[in-house]
Amino acid sequence: MLKISEFNHNLLGWYQSNKRALPWRQTRDPYHIWLSEVMLQQTQVITVIPYYEKFITRYPDIDSLADADEETLLKDWEGLGYYNRIRNFQTAVKEVRDSYGSVVPDQPETFFKLKGVGPYIGGAVQSIAFNHLLAAVDGNVLRVISRLDADGRDMTKASVQKDIKHRIEEIIPLEAGDFNQALMELGATICTPRAPKCIMCPVQENCEAYKENIVAELPVKKKAKRKNELYYNVYFIVNDRDEVLLRRQEGTLLQGMYELPKYDVDTSIESIGEELGIDVDASGRHIGSGKHVFTHQVWYMEGYMLHTRSTHPDFVPLKEVKNLPMSKAMQKLYRLFEIENG
């Protein structure tokens, strides 16, 4: 990047006259800014807005979120994905309440130790809320910088991202928060992955890739590997009291979200009844199928309805199911059940 001061001036000038009126730009509350950054992780602005509004209404401050019931938080987060984000955020917020008097730390080295705070969120919050001269390197910034510098390195590598963060911090101006947001906004609206609008770019003169006519070749990223395909049978096990068997998902994927019992397709109904300790119909009634795509997996699900007279602690009244956090994958199957049941 040539002529740093001119570059900064042009970028910041463009940002001031083009920035979008996003809800989290209407506040100076570090907690609100932090919340928005957690939500924006790997999630588009348009998706985040309604969740952000809901959360600042229901959890307006550190204490209200720290005190919230985890299952209620998950329900409010339902549909946003990457559910560990909200769990980690609450862990961090409790730490702020208990160790820092419910005041978000304004010292970077303290803030960076909190759960869920990585290089991006740390830099973003500390620059926007407290004017620290730290970079906030997200996917937008990596793309913008790779083009400005005609940098052909693999942008998925942590070492490259770290290097770019340091290089930005060498030139970052006193208006660090605005500078970081300007770079991101440029990437989101002008320097886009496909069909970038170079003709509208405020820093076109500083762009090495534009000069060399290789904008379309950048950034270079290692290809994602193919997704695993998994096949499940999903069971709606109902009893005589209008209750359905639900359980909380274990493991790391969708941890804590409610799910209908699901089993590998070759698992017999007999062994399922045995595992759950209940008597079920010998054969289920097929009521439909569903597919759901995750980042690293694809689920193909077949839904079956079973009836039992047995008792089990995990039966939930049908009327209460809507109050429980459930992934989109399972909602697709649950909808089949609702259609079947009327």
Added chain:
DNA sequence: CAAGCGTGGGA
């Protein structure tokens, strides 16, 4: 370091 982690939208 590579892999795992949700969901939705666009080309």
Added chain:
DNA sequence: TTCCCAAGCTT
């Protein structure tokens, strides 16, 4: 249909 990508972090 398929692939990429989105204000990334944890393990």
